[in-house]
Amino acid sequence: xxxxxxxxxxxxxxxxxxxxxxxxxxxxxxxxxxxxxxxxxxxxxxxxxxxxxxxxxxxxxxxxxxxxxxxxxxxxxxxxxxxxxxxxxxxxxxxxxxxxxxxxxxxxxxxxxxxxxxxxxxxxxxxxxxxxxxxxxxxxxxxxxxxxxxxxxxxxxxxxxxxxxxxxxxxxxxxxxxxxxxxxxxxxxxxxxxxxxxxxxxxxxxxxxxxxxxxxxxxxxxxxxxxxxxxxxxxxxxxxxxxxxxxxxxxxxxxxxxxxxxxxxxxxxxxxxxxxxxxxxxxxxxxxxxxxxxxxxxxxxxxxxxxxxxxxxxxxxxxxxxxxxxxxxxxxxxxxxxxxxxxxxxxxxxxxxxxxxxxxxxxxxxxxxxxxxxxxxxxxxxxxxxxxxxxxxxxxx
Amino acid sequence: xxxxxxxxxxxxxxxxxxxxxxxxxxxxxxxxxxxxxxxxxxxxxxxxxxxxxxxxxxxxxxxxxxxxxxxxxxxxxxxxxxxxxxxxxxxxxxxxx
Numbered sequence: 001x002x003x004x005x006x007x008x009x010x011x012x013x014x015x016x017x018x019x020x021x022x023x024x025x026x027x028x029x030x031x032x033x034x035x036x037x038x039x040x041x042x043x044x045x046x047x048x049x050x051x052x053x054x055x056x057x058x059x060x061x062x063x064x065x066x067x068x069x070x071x072x073x074x075x076x077x078x079x080x081x082x083x084x085x086x087x088x089x090x091x092x093x094x095x096x097x098x099x100x101x102x103x104x105x106x107x108x109x110x111x112x113x114x115x116x117x118x119x120x121x122x123x124x125x126x127x128x129x130x131x132x133x134x135x136x137x138x139x140x141x142x143x144x145x146x147x148x149x150x151x152x153x154x155x156x157x158x159x160x161x162x163x164x165x166x167x168x169x170x171x172x173x174x175x176x177x178x179x180x181x182x183x184x185x186x187x188x189x190x191x192x193x194x195x196x197x198x199x200x201x202x203x204x205x206x207x208x209x210x211x212x213x214x215x216x217x218x219x220x221x222x223x224x225x226x227x228x229x230x231x232x233x234x235x236x237x238x239x240x241x242x243x244x245x246x247x248x249x250x251x252x253x254x255x256x257x258x259x260x261x262x263x264x265x266x267x268x269x270x271x272x273x274x275x276x277x278x279x280x281x282x283x284x285x286x287x288x289x290x291x292x293x294x295x296x297x298x299x300x301x302x303x304x305x306x307x308x309x310x311x312x313x314x315x316x317x318x319x320x321x322x323x324x325x326x327x328x329x330x331x332x333x334x335x336x337x338x339x340x341x342x343x344x345x346x347x348x349x350x351x352x353x354x355x356x357x358x359x360x361x362x363x364x365x366x367x368x369x370x371x372x373x374x375x376x377x378x379x380x381x382x383x384x385x386x387x388x389x390x391x392x393x394x395x396x397x
Numbered sequence: 398x399x400x401x402x403x404x405x406x407x408x409x410x411x412x413x414x415x416x417x418x419x420x421x422x423x424x425x426x427x428x429x430x431x432x433x434x435x436x437x438x439x440x441x442x443x444x445x446x447x448x449x450x451x452x453x454x455x456x457x458x459x460x461x462x463x464x465x466x467x468x469x470x471x472x473x474x475x476x477x478x479x480x481x482x483x484x485x486x487x488x489x490x491x492x493x494x
Contacts, residue, residue, distance in 0.1 A: 074436075074440055075435075075436045075440060075442070075450070075476075076436050076472060076475045076476045077436050077437070077476045079472070080472050080473070080476060143443075146464065146467065146468060147467065147468060147470065147472075147475070148466070149469065149470060149471050150470070150471065150472045150475070153471065154471060159460045228465055325442060325443055325444070329444065340443075341419075343441065344419070344440065351427070
């Protein structure tokens with residue numbers, strides 16, 4: 001039996017996918033624990049889970065503040081901010097704590113999120129087996145291929161991080177903190193991402209969040225029981241809801257008088273006077289709700305997108321920033337969604353896109369194809385099997 | 398394609414191309430100017446940069462290789478990129494053709 005330590009960033013969408021994988025490992029008799037920023041991880045873990053703080057509370061406060069600040073940043077400026085002000089400092093701040101957690105816990109294998117690179121530094125420095133947990137697929141498809149100087153600068157920053165923590169420069173330069181050479185768990189399917197020839201160690205396991213427990217206070221009686229009246233979920237995810245002031249107003253106008261009923265996952269003050277066919281809630285039991293929906297409008301967050309496709313539903317995608325444009329492109333290329341422009345979409349074009357998602361049978365067929373590919377990928381049990389293989393004694397890791 | 402290409406002619410052409418690329422959803426207070434920025438003002442998305450590159454190629458021909466030009470940029474240059482930068486790039490590319 002082995003001890004697996006999950007190294008996670010303070011982001012819900014990156015922690016949720018690990019929970020089911022860890023549960024599967026535990027069920028098979030292994031020990032599992034998490035390390036990350038205190039206060040950000042424990043609330044998302046099942047009761048009785050083992051959590052080892054990787055930093056002081058100050059770091060958690062800094063990242064929370066940094067994640068708040070760039071609400072209006074998009075595009076290249078948002079990318080720069082995320083890399084330079086959030087992810088790299090976060091990685092550096094976590095190294096010592098993760099290293100101590102490995103000793104305290106006696107970890108055999110690290111499972112490192114692509115946005116918790118401190119864990120990869122520790123694994124590489126200790127030459128221990130580690131897997132990458134790619135909770136979004138955007139970093140697997142080389143989104144910076146057209147911008148080689150930007151890609152090189154990012155690579156150099158990650159090399160410098162390793163060197164600063166005692167890894168020899170030539171060793172540091174030869175590896176990639178984002179991609180374990182041993183195993184990369186991708187919670188998607190290659191039907192959705194397209195082939196990844198440069199990441200042969202990637203294993204596509206499909207979404208692992210489909211069984212997660214949900215808090216359900218949804219007013220189910222407010223949903224129109226008429227199955228012929230289409231239902232549309234509109235969500236900007238857990239991090240971006242506040243950034244959507246303009247979008248929510250456009251979305252409300254797009255739904256005004258429409259034949260469908262919509263559920264908005266939005267801060268209620270941003271939908272002050274919803275049309276009669278809109279239910280606005282700050283939180284919803286998303287998995288349960290998807291079973292009643294016919295289409296989803298999403299910012300292109302990886303988990304929402306994959307949960308939607310796992311329900312066989314087409315998407316309207318309004319990517320805001322970061323990995324979302326890449327994920328949105330994948331869905332469009334797979335034929336399972338249409339894209340609108342988050343910052344500039346007008347009510348008429350959003351309404352037309354929703355209408356297309358509800359009526360264009362080819363979108364639904366493509367979404368169902370992706371659903372089948374997810375089902376075949378094996379989910380958390382498949383991920384656990386790959387991780388177990390990594391834990392077996394192996395020379396020259 | 399005109400024989401001699403002025404900054405103003407390229408700006409007008411860029412105005413037309415961006416209207417095509419962005420469509421009806423262009424949100425800009427006032428006209429496109431040399432100081433309009435792609436990241437902050439136009440919020441041009443990555444797939445729209447691809448479309449812009451294709452339209453420039455269609456309009457001006459092979460010598461205006463926008464993709465290769467962007468490939469030579471650092472992140473800060475991309476963030477700061479203005480309409481005027483693209484106009485100078487097009488005019489310069491055609492002058493060297």
